Amino acid sequence: MAKESGEGILMIEDARLDSGAPIDNDPTAVWLRQAKAGDASAFEKIIVLHQRQVLTTSLRLLGDLKDAQDAAQEVFLRLYKYLHRFQDGREFPPWLYRVTVNVCRDAQRRRQRTATLSLDDLVESGEMREPASSTDLEAELTLAEKRGLVKEALKRLPEKERAAVVLRDIEGLSTREVAGILGSSEVTVRSQVSSARMKMKLFLERRLKRRS
């Protein structure tokens, strides 16, 4: 039970006390309070804690490190602007994912697309309807080649399918969490993820066959 209090922040803290949830064990919550009070070093600690999440997700969505760094900068500046909205650190990672996806989507729409041929084009042309190779893909590729192929495949995916598969398969979020971040239903996310997995499989098989 939350104790009655005139201030929302105190009510939340009281509720967490009564529920046994730790208050100061979450470093993000402490740094958020300090950052809201004007402590720039606390805000920098928040960046250090979450920069991997923001930058790597941006890189997988945009496929270019410089663009990803610009997007990550924009995400953290938006965080600084809306610091007052956060009472604790629990809702923080989903919010960061959501803003990251939105910023990357805007960046993609602004820039010229470098990919001239998408996976959809390849599928529709029948080029990717060749019989699936039984070759062990994983054994024939080096680690760097594998990552390069996945990045290339991700670039060619439609925007929404790319976001869904990055969050679900690479970031390891649940379908429900992905749906919450993307603002869509779980059924839609499953459909997008299924389509993206099949397209990426076909893309990797095609590239491997070309190599051999």
Added chain:
Amino acid sequence: MNCNSFEEWIALYVEGDLNPSRARHVESHLESCGSCQRFLRDLKASQAIVKELAAESLDPASFDVVRERVMQEVNRRQAARSAWWRFLLPSVAQWRPAWVAAMVVLVVLGFLFQWQLWRRPTGSARPDSTVGVSPAVPKENPGISSPNPSQKMTPSLEPRLEVATRQFAVHHKSPLRQELLLPAGDQSDAVTAEFEPPIEQGSNLEPEQPPPADVPAEPPPPLVIKLVTDDPNIVIVWLVDQEVHHN
């Protein structure tokens, strides 16, 4: 259900995203379909490659670039905010006398304006004045004769006096005032005004003689004017002081 439809389900089954009933349906199909078994095997291989990307770590310098740019912008915004307050607070302190003077001038001007508005329509007759009540009635009822030409009101005073008449009538419904009511037979439908000369004991209606020089002149009693309205409970009484001029 053909194998193409099963492939969509297998793409979810491979990562455990299918509900249990559909998963059992897929498993039963896989037992009898070699093509879908091969599809599942290749899909697992491609998913393993995709997940390799999750283990990729970026150069720490890439994070430093972002953090430094963000903190540079944050510090710039904080400095700009501090500069704004440094500019605003001394300015407020410096302009305080000017603001106070401006407020005083505004208050004085407002008072003068209100005083002019209050003074213009009332003149010598105030809305709450007893003397100023009756003259408004004849405007609505032309049949009423004016008791004294000198008591005619200027046109600019009439609207306000009409309001005052209503206020006067409403406020004088108390039983104490009912002793002033006229008999019912004397009340007409229209509002009428009656002028009763002062009743003096011993008066024989002869021309008034000037008082002896050694007797101090007594002030004449006030002139009583009664205004009877349609409402028998409302009678407006007007008392007018009479001035005596001795030559």
